[in-house]
Amino acid sequence: MNYRHEFHAGNFADVFKHIVLTRILQHLGAKPAPFRVIETHAGSGFYDLLGPEAGKTAEWRGGIGKLMAASLVPEVQPLIAPYLQLMAPLIEGEPPRYGGSPWIAKTLLRRQDKMLFCELHPDAFANLRANFGNDARIKLFQTDGYARLKAFLPPAERRGLVLIDPPFEAADEFAKAAEAVEHAWRKWMTGIIMLWYPVKDAGTSAALAAHLLERGVKRVLRLELQTGRPAPQGPLARCGLILVNPPFRLDAEAEILLPWLSGVLGAGEAGFLIERVSGE
Numbered sequence: 001m002n003y004r005h006e007f008h009a010g011n012f013a014d015v016f017k018h019i020v021l022t023r024i025l026q027h028l029g030a031k032p033a034p035f036r037v038i039e040t041h042a043g044s045g046f047y048d049l050l051g052p053e054a055g056k057t058a059e060w061r062g063g064i065g066k067l068m069a070a071s072l073v074p075e076v077q078p079l080i081a082p083y084l085q086l087m088a089p090l091i092e093g094e095p096p097r098y099g100g101s102p103w104i105a106k107t108l109l110r111r112q113d114k115m116l117f118c119e120l121h122p123d124a125f126a127n128l129r130a131n132f133g134n135d136a137r138i139k140l141f142q143t144d145g146y147a148r149l150k151a152f153l154p155p156a157e158r159r160g161l162v163l164i165d166p167p168f169e170a171a172d173e174f175a176k177a178a179e180a181v182e183h184a185w186r187k188w189m190t191g192i193i194m195l196w197y198p199v200k201d202a203g204t205s206a207a208l209a210a211h212l213l214e215r216g217v218k219r220v221l222r223l224e225l226q227t228g229r230p231a232p233q234g235p236l237a238r239c240g241l242i243l244v245n246p247p248f249r250l251d252a253e254a255e256i257l258l259p260w261l262s263g264v265l266g267a268g269e270a271g272f273l274i275e276r277v278s279g280e
Ligand SMILES: C[S@@+](CC[C@H](N)C(=O)[O-])C[C@H]1O[C@@H](n2cnc3c(N)ncnc32)[C@H](O)[C@@H]1O
Pocket: 001, 003, 004, 005, 017, 040, 041, 042, 043, 044, 045, 099, 100, 101, 102, 118, 119, 120, 121, 124, 143, 144, 145, 146, 165, 166, 167
């Protein structure tokens, strides 16, 4: 297990994933009934953007750095502003920091909501515990998130989100992730499920969506964002999200968001994909 999210925090992939995450959490928070967020691969929660890892790759400058400098056009403003409002105090801090998915979720959680985070790496888990360990709404598990997920579903609240955000280091990660999505859906057919994945070649991600369709998973939306030409050995230039039971109108929001984001964060061969993989 070599992956450290510290090298990639705040890059274009994080920005894309976390904007959509913020939209989902806002949607869940719009009703007073409690919800639960379950995250299988939580990471550290906070990242020092000038630290030895993020400072070395500086990937964040092509992600949150570009976004902070962009002028929001009126139709995009309401979709992105909530995420930027969360991030701005951290980015403008000294040193600048980036908040990962646990921090975003914690910030948008209400008194009645709950969160479960799994993280396997000892250093990342220690950070997670230091940052989130004293909040009674949050439970932390230093464990394999795929294995633990089964025991968490369905949650008592019956509303909420499963976020699966693996490092994709292992050759079988796409298969494991697809299995986790299908399994989560079978155990909790009304829950929102969000899987992040990298795109190095178009075939693998198309196969992921086709697999879920074939297994009968309903209400699947696939979104992809590209900031340059994807290459198997090159730096990440395209990534995607599989969303099961996406909030109402998220697909319409993506039609506004993704062209704009690909223009602001991309160069050359930037682009996007919005695919309604399966309906009811
Ligand atoms: C992409 S990062 C997570 C980033 C985080 N979700 C965010 O958006 O801020 C993936 C994390 O998964 C952890 N990890 C790797 N294998 C795992 C497993 N089997 N179970 C739980 N965590 C794992 C890694 O240590 C890493 O911190």
